Amino acid sequence: MAAYAAAPVVLDRDEMAKRGVRFVDLAGVVDVARWFPAARAVSPLLAAQDDDDSAPHANDLLEEPGFPVAGILEAAAETLAHYVADPTEALELYDAFTLYYDDRQADTTFNAHRDPSHVTVNLCLHSACEGSAVRFFGTADAPGGSFLVDMVPGVAAVHFGRHLHQTTPLVAGSRAQAVLYFKRRGVVGDDDATYGGYVD
Numbered sequence: 001m002a003a004y005a006a007a008p009v010v011l012d013r014d015e016m017a018k019r020g021v022r023f024v025d026l027a028g029v030v031d032v033a034r035w036f037p038a039a040r041a042v043s044p045l046l047a048a049q050d051d052d053d054s055a056p057h058a059n060d061l062l063e064e065p066g067f068p069v070a071g072i073l074e075a076a077a078e079t080l081a082h083y084v085a086d087p088t089e090a091l092e093l094y095d096a097f098t099l100y101y102d103d104r105q106a107d108t109t110f111n112a113h114r115d116p117s118h119v120t121v122n123l124c125l126h127s128a129c130e131g132s133a134v135r136f137f138g139t140a141d142a143p144g145g146s147f148l149v150d151m152v153p154g155v156a157a158v159h160f161g162r163h164l165h166q167t168t169p170l171v172a173g174s175r176a177q178a179v180l181y182f183k184r185r186g187v188v189g190d191d192d193a194t195y196g197g198y199v200d
Contacts, residue, residue: 008135008146016147017082020139020163024079026123027154029071030178036126038064039098039176056108061096061178069093072156072180076121079158083119084184091119091182098125099177101132101170108132108170117161117181124151129173137164151175 013023042057061067073080073088080087094117101108108131122134127150134151138144140160148168149157159165161181 008148011147016136016149019136019144019147021136021149021157021159022079022082024076024121024156024158025154026072026075026156029068029075030123030125030154032125032153035064035067035098035178036176039100039125039178040174056099056101056105056110059098059100061098061180067096067178069096069180072121072123073182076156076158080119080121080182083158083160087119087182090185092185094181094183096178096180099179100174101129101167101176102174103129103170103172105170108167110167112137112164112166114164115161115181118184118187119158119182120161121156121158121180121182122151123156123178123180124153124175125178126174126176127151127153129175130171131168132170132173132175133168135166135168139163151177 011019016022038061039059041059073091077087080091084090112135132151133148134157135146135148136159137146140163151157
């Protein structure tokens with residue numbers, strides 16, 4: 001991880017867009033007050049598996065009826081067009097889940113990784129915390145310095161799945177996200193939809 005040890009810089013949204021991370025306000029599409037409790041609660045499946053409560057937990061959004069995936073895709077189409085032409089036709093949902101972090105958890109980070117998606121929509125459902133930002137490295141196609149993205153309820157960060165990123169430690173409070181992985185429709189064996197794994 002030595003290559004990523006340098007402190008991240010602070011960028012405005014125009015500069016972040018140049019590096020491949022854009023934002024879309026989805027507060028009019030997703031009722032975050034409704035979906036935050038679904039993220040915070042441990043799903044029955046995880047509870048049955050005696051899931052480790054010392055780490056962030058993830059619930060499957062595909063099991064939650066009524067989550068507005070089509071509305072998100074439509075509302076984010078202009079932003080997604082920076083990643084793929086005609087996104088409402090070209091993209092299909094690959095996976096969707098929530099993540100919940102709070103200060104009772106011993107480990108609130110995710111190591112540097114790439115997503116199993118062509119493009120990721122990372123929607124903040126709740127943020128009342130110190131820390132727990134998303135740190136991006138370089139661009140999707142080139143290494144370089146890093147920058148932090150603070151998550152704002154109702155706003156989604158959009159990026160190529162292959163763009164290396166990690167979650168910074170949560171110091172206090174809690175945060176919840178809805179993460180949607182989109183792949184290119186009909187593409188089989190797409191490298192962008194293959195998990196890139198963690199970086200040592």
